[in-house]
Amino acid sequence: EIVMTQSPATLSVSPGERATLSCRASQSVSSNLxxxxxxxxxxxxxxxxGASTRATGIPARFSGSGSGTEFTLTISSLQSExxxxxxxxxYNNWPPTWTFGQGTKVEIK
Amino acid sequence: EVQLVESGGxxxxxxxxxxxxxxxxxxxxxxxxxxxxxxxxxxxxxxVSYISSSGSTIYYADSVKGRFTISRDNAKNSLYLQMNSLRxxxxxxxxxxxxxxxxYFDYWGQGTLVTVSx
Numbered sequence: 679e680i681v682m683t684q685s686p687a688t689l690s691v692s693p694g695e696r697a698t699l700s701c702r703a704s705q706s707v708s709s710n711l712x713x714x715x716x717x718x719x720x721x722x723x724x725x726x727x728g729a730s731t732r733a734t735g736i737p738a739r740f741s742g743s744g745s746g747t748e749f750t751l752t753i754s755s756l757q758s759e760x761x762x763x764x765x766x767x768x769y770n771n772w773p774p775t776w777t778f779g780q781g782t783k784v785e786i787k
Numbered sequence: 788e789v790q791l792v793e794s795g796g797x798x799x800x801x802x803x804x805x806x807x808x809x810x811x812x813x814x815x816x817x818x819x820x821x822x823x824x825x826x827x828x829x830x831x832x833x834x835v836s837y838i839s840s841s842g843s844t845i846y847y848a849d850s851v852k853g854r855f856t857i858s859r860d861n862a863k864n865s866l867y868l869q870m871n872s873l874r875x876x877x878x879x880x881x882x883x884x885x886x887x888x889x890x891y892f893d894y895w896g897q898g899t900l901v902t903v904s905x
Contacts, residue, residue, distance in 0.1 A: 679843050679849075696809045710890065712890075712891040712892075713890075714832075721882055721895035721896065721897060721898055722882075722892075722895060723830065723895075724891060724892060724893050725885070727886075727888070733822040733893060734893070765831060765832055767832070767891065769825045769890030769891055773846045774834065774837050774890070775848070775849075776835075776890065777834070778831055778832040778833065778834070779831065781831050784842075
């Protein structure tokens with residue numbers, strides 16, 4: 679099983695600042711990585727797929743980068759609605775044994 | 788508008804069974820591969836099961852293999868998850884999900900809570 683490790687567990691950021699979240703895979707997943715945002719009491723929302731492609735309707739302040747085992751989600755200027763938990767997911771294998779990271783909580787500083 | 792509405796969750800004793808349903812609307816259900824993803828209380832996300840658009844190809848996470856059965860009825864635009872031999876560690880919100888590609892998930896239901904406890 680490919681283990682996804684996210685860091686940090688919690689990120690304290692002031693509104694308007696930049697947030698950088700990391701996701702590391704235990705083995706190469708190429709660019710087969712997605713990012714999701716989840717707010718309390720809500721289902722996750724797809725932000726990024728293919729490591730760097732924004733999903734439909736996702737603001738340009740969200741960007742993804744990386745390939746292989748190291749990935750980054752950057753939120754260029756945090757808005758109040760961006761405070762949430764963010765998960766990465768690898769989908770490199772078939773048959774599927776897709777796995778998620780444990781999440782990074784972005785909280786208001 | 789795409790809608791996925793899960794139902795069937797509830798409290799069940801260890802060793803018991805439960806059948807989850809997901810009613811789909813707003814898209815051509817029979818054209819899309821579907822999945823179940825779960826989230827234990829206060830924890831992260833776990834992919835549970837996949838089913839192809841026709842229902843002919845099915846996969847499970849090791850944690851549920853042999854106990855859970857995914858199925859679909861394209862005539863009724865519905866996805867199901869039959870859960871048997873339930874354990875405390877199966878306690879979670881179960882989401883019905885799919886995506887424009889089979890591997891990541893653009894669309895999520897609101898989830899249904901399954902609690903396994905005596």
